[in-house]
Amino acid sequence: MSSGDYLRFLRALHGGKDFFSIxxxxxxxxxxxxxxxxxxxxxxxxxxxxxLAEYYGVPPEEVLWRHEWxxxxxxxxxxxxxxxxxxxxxxxxxxxxxxxxxxxxDLAATCLKVGDREIIVQRHxxxxxxxxxxxxxxxxxxxASPPSSATGEExx
Amino acid sequence: xxxxxxxxxxKGMSLKDLxxxxxxxxxxxxxxxxxKEPIPYSDLPRLAKALYVEEWxxxxxxxxPPQRKSHPGRSRGQQxxxxxxxxxxxxxxxxxxxxxxPSPARETQLAHLRQLAPAVGKTVEExxxxxxxxxxxxxxxxxxxxxxxxxxxxxxxxxxxKQEGAxxxxxxxxxxxxDRFELEYLTQLQEKALPVRFHLFDGSxxxxxxxxxxxYSITVRTDExxxxxxxxxxxxxxxxGGVQ
Numbered sequence: 001m002s003s004g005d006y007l008r009f010l011r012a013l014h015g016g017k018d019f020f021s022i023x024x025x026x027x028x029x030x031x032x033x034x035x036x037x038x039x040x041x042x043x044x045x046x047x048x049x050x051x052l053a054e055y056y057g058v059p060p061e062e063v064l065w066r067h068e069w070x071x072x073x074x075x076x077x078x079x080x081x082x083x084x085x086x087x088x089x090x091x092x093x094x095x096x097x098x099x100x101x102x103x104x105x106d107l108a109a110t111c112l113k114v115g116d117r118e119i120i121v122q123r124h125x126x127x128x129x130x131x132x133x134x135x136x137x138x139x140x141x142x143x144a145s146p147p148s149s150a151t152g153e154e155x156x
Numbered sequence: 157x158x159x160x161x162x163x164x165x166x167k168g169m170s171l172k173d174l175x176x177x178x179x180x181x182x183x184x185x186x187x188x189x190x191x192k193e194p195i196p197y198s199d200l201p202r203l204a205k206a207l208y209v210e211e212w213x214x215x216x217x218x219x220x221p222p223q224r225k226s227h228p229g230r231s232r233g234q235q236x237x238x239x240x241x242x243x244x245x246x247x248x249x250x251x252x253x254x255x256x257x258p259s260p261a262r263e264t265q266l267a268h269l270r271q272l273a274p275a276v277g278k279t280v281e282e283x284x285x286x287x288x289x290x291x292x293x294x295x296x297x298x299x300x301x302x303x304x305x306x307x308x309x310x311x312x313x314x315x316x317x318k319q320e321g322a323x324x325x326x327x328x329x330x331x332x333x334x335d336r337f338e339l340e341y342l343t344q345l346q347e348k349a350l351p352v353r354f355h356l357f358d359g360s361x362x363x364x365x366x367x368x369x370x371x372y373s374i375t376v377r378t379d380e381x382x383x384x385x386x387x388x389x390x391x392x393x394x395x396x397g398g399v400q
Contacts, residue, residue: 011388016386094359108335120338120393121391125357
């Protein structure tokens with residue numbers, strides 16, 4: 001999970017406050033929260049991420065190491081799965097796991113066809129993922145997500 | 157009695173005007189005015205009528221008009237006329253000014269050319285062969301033209317690469333800033349008014365028909381109550397009972 005998705009997940013756990021309120025409380029520049037959460041590239045410097053980690057009460061490292069992974073990584077994996085028509089497994093932070101074919105990919109959500117059901121998964125709940133290519137097909141490094149935690153500690 | 161040319165000038169008429177009014181050719185009128193030919197009686201009435209005078213007022217054989225004296229202060233061009241009596245361009249006593257030699261290309265132009273050469277896949281030597289001289293011998297205008305040519309080539313290549321890139325795109329367009337698919341999906345669900353199961357972050361579930369939604373929330377009717385769910389709190393949702 002990227003730092004953007006992770007911070008969005010933390011915001012959800014903390015009552016889903018709006019960007020403006022959090023920016024005001026943490027003193028980070030206005031508009032930056034939205035960019036951090038929604039941009040595909042990694043946005044925000046270390047000081048900002050530390051402030052947000054402190055605000056959400058998680059170790060800064062939990063946010064910082066995820067900053068290496070842009071939000072685009074999950075999008076790329078979903079796009080690849082859709083293009084190659086291969087199933088993808090999404091492991092959610094709720095403990096659930098869905099395996100299915102991607103129907104569409106959006107900014108904040110993706111649609112998986114699981115059996116005869118269409119499941120809309122909000123991407124900030126996707127912890128890890130894996131493209132399930134048929135055996136023999138080469139897989140790229142973007143097929144799989146980074147480990148769910150670098151420190152082994154989960155803030156939430 | 158007056159000379160024909162006197163009357164014509166007094167009336168402010170040109171030879172051409174008089175020719176037009178009388179139907180007598182200009183050459184003929186000129187010959188009458190210069191006294192080279194007497195005015196025949198057949199032409200007198202027409203001339204008198206055109207000049208609003210009596211016939212007897214016109215001398216049948218005019219005295220030649222006085223030669224125009226050249227003014228010492230006048231320019232050379234006004235004294236001498238071109239062949240055939242037409243006004244020619246003023247003659248120059250001084251030779252025509254030789255145009256200055258073309259300016260050499262600016263250093264910035266040359267630097268730009270050297271920079272552009274590899275960008276269009278050519279060496280500086282190839283560019284010099286193309287123009288037939290070393291770059292530092294180019295004139296400013298030549299350098300400007302060459303720069304334009306190279307920029308055109310570069311522009312075409314970029315366009316081509318862009319088109320090829322569009323075909324070979326490995327990644328689909330990243331829908332940054334839009335939630336088009338989800339909004340379309342929610343719209344369909346709302347229109348169908350079918351029950352949707354929302355699984356929230358704390359493990360709880362809400363089942364109901366969508367009655368409205370925005371970028372950040374979805375309002376669901378459950379039995380007799382309406383619940384607005386923050387999209388942040390939703391982990392996933394699906395149509396109750398599978399695809400309809």
